[in-house]
Amino acid sequence: MDNVPAMADVMVTAFEDDPNVKYQFSHATDPKELRCILHRLFMDEIRAGKPFNGMYAAMGEGGVIGGCLTVPSGNLDSWSFNNTLRFVRKFVRHPMPLRTVARLLKTNSWTARKRAEIMGDRDYLYLFAVGASERGKGVGGAHMRHITGIADALGWPMYLENSKQRNLPFYERYGFKTVEAVPVNGAVGAPTLWLMVREAEVRSGR
Numbered sequence: 721m722d723n724v725p726a727m728a729d730v731m732v733t734a735f736e737d738d739p740n741v742k743y744q745f746s747h748a749t750d751p752k753e754l755r756c757i758l759h760r761l762f763m764d765e766i767r768a769g770k771p772f773n774g775m776y777a778a779m780g781e782g783g784v785i786g787g788c789l790t791v792p793s794g795n796l797d798s799w800s801f802n803n804t805l806r807f808v809r810k811f812v813r814h815p816m817p818l819r820t821v822a823r824l825l826k827t828n829s830w831t832a833r834k835r836a837e838i839m840g841d842r843d844y845l846y847l848f849a850v851g852a853s854e855r856g857k858g859v860g861g862a863h864m865r866h867i868t869g870i871a872d873a874l875g876w877p878m879y880l881e882n883s884k885q886r887n888l889p890f891y892e893r894y895g896f897k898t899v900e901a902v903p904v905n906g907a908v909g910a911p912t913l914w915l916m917v918r919e920a921e922v923r924s925g926r
């Protein structure tokens with residue numbers, strides 16, 4: 721069975737109230753329109769990303785209940801290029817206001833610059849997104865334990881951008897620390913983005 725649409729649904733539910741998402745797609749005043757846009761984007765990010773990223777689904781009795789998408793730093797350029805190509809192709813059928821497209825492109829390059837500034841030339845695991853269909857039931861935590869375990873086994877730090885203050889204790893619980901809190905694109909009135917890093921834990925006895 722193809723779980724990608726169900727996984728995209730879960731990510732849409734998780735992200736439709738995300739401050740950065742609402743800022744990027746502020747033209748979509750109808751929640752249904754925002755969900756459609758996000759669904760297309762997550763489908764692309766999951767499908768286009770396949771050769772470049774780690775995508776994990778959490779399965780419950782009724783199907784997908786959580787998802788997590790990570791990208792190794794060495795694949796970030798190819799992943800992002802691939803996503804942009806898909807976005808441009810889809811844009812023909814689903815146009816968006818130019819100011820939205822311009823802002824998205826600006827944010828892409830601004831966040832890439834920030835990542836490079838903070839992480840330098842180290843290898844790291846980028847946490848692009850983690851989401852649960854029902855919050856507070858341990859699904860997000862299970863994803864975090866899985867991916868931090870992979871990063872630790874590789875000896876790699878992890879990096880993420882988060883625009884929800886409420887999520888800070890969740891990430892801190894798994895070892896992330898805020899390195900910088902800045903408005904998206906450095907723009908006045910934009911939501912705050914917390915740029916967080918987690919250093920690898922070296923376990924003794926190996």
Ligand SMILES: CC(C)(COP(=O)(O)OP(=O)(O)OC[C@H]1O[C@@H](n2cnc3c(N)ncnc32)[C@H](O)[C@@H]1OP(=O)(O)O)[C@@H](O)C(=O)NCCC(=O)NCCS
Pocket residue numbers: 734735738848849850851852853854855856857858859860861862881882883884886887888889890891
């Ligand atoms: C953040 C998220 C992935 C956590 O997954 P989860 O399955 O709810 O997390 P767990 O059950 O393992 O842990 C609960 C913790 O999540 C955090 N949390 C964030 N938003 C929450 C919410 N609306 N309800 C409950 N917990 C929430 C809290 O820190 C909570 O800890 P607490 O119980 O001490 O308050 C999930 O709430 C979610 O999908 N949020 C929307 C999408 C998002 O913000 N993703 C992260 C940005 S990349």
